[in-house]
Amino acid sequence: MKKILILAFAVALAVGGCRPEPFAPIGEPLDRVAGLVGDWSVVSVTQIDEVKLALEEADFSKDVTNLFGFYDFAVTFAEGGGFTVTPGEAPNFVGVTEGTWAFDNADYPTALQLTETGGTDPSATFALNRLPQEDLNLELRFERYNEGELVLSYVYVFEKATN
Numbered sequence: 693m694k695k696i697l698i699l700a701f702a703v704a705l706a707v708g709g710c711r712p713e714p715f716a717p718i719g720e721p722l723d724r725v726a727g728l729v730g731d732w733s734v735v736s737v738t739q740i741d742e743v744k745l746a747l748e749e750a751d752f753s754k755d756v757t758n759l760f761g762f763y764d765f766a767v768t769f770a771e772g773g774g775f776t777v778t779p780g781e782a783p784n785f786v787g788v789t790e791g792t793w794a795f796d797n798a799d800y801p802t803a804l805q806l807t808e809t810g811g812t813d814p815s816a817t818f819a820l821n822r823l824p825q826e827d828l829n830l831e832l833r834f835e836r837y838n839e840g841e842l843v844l845s846y847v848y849v850f851e852k853a854t855n
Contacts, residue, residue, distance in 0.1 A: 724801055725771065727824035728793075732850035734765040734782070735829065742835075742842045756846075767850070769793055775806060785834060785846065788815045795820075804832060821847060 737757045744752040757763065764780030775793045777786050788808040795801035801823065805814035821831035830850040835842055 722823070722825060724795065724798075724823060728769045728804075728830070729771045731766060731768045731853040732830055733853060734762040734848060735851045736847075736849045737762045738847045738849075740845045740847065742845055785848070786816050791815065818848075824852070 734757065736755060737760070739754050739756045741752045760783055761781040763782075764778075765782040766778045766780070767786070768776050768778075773792045773794065774790070776790045777784060777788065779786075779789075786806055788806065791806055791808040791811065794805050794807070796803040796805060796817075802820055804818045804820055806816045806818075807813065808815045816834070818832035818834050821833050822828060824830040830852070832848045832850070834846045834848070836844040836846075
């Protein structure tokens, strides 16, 4: 009888201990649009040799920020979906100076698409390495292909201007 009581107590303890813990609320979802809207300046540009990276060879990346004068490259993203680029002395890697922007997916964006004013198809698409948020830099990745093979990529890090 004593064994049955101990067994019943152990079963009751095991079943009672399996209640799920209530999760604390995680808060409101991140507003990705609000995180992107504003004035951004390039703080670094890194060129990555993807061929060497794939072959696991050393020295596959290079900081080209000052080499090409990216220190004064800026872009402004407006709340209504417009953007303007001010390349300064740097090459305009976006390819256009104004147009509209959109995420590839509003809920779970992985890319930022820029379309020239009057255009229907994106002029440039950048992978989002880091989603724009309060107090975080924006990281965009642009990839160059040769005959379908990834050969170079560029990681652009932007800092949001504080007004």
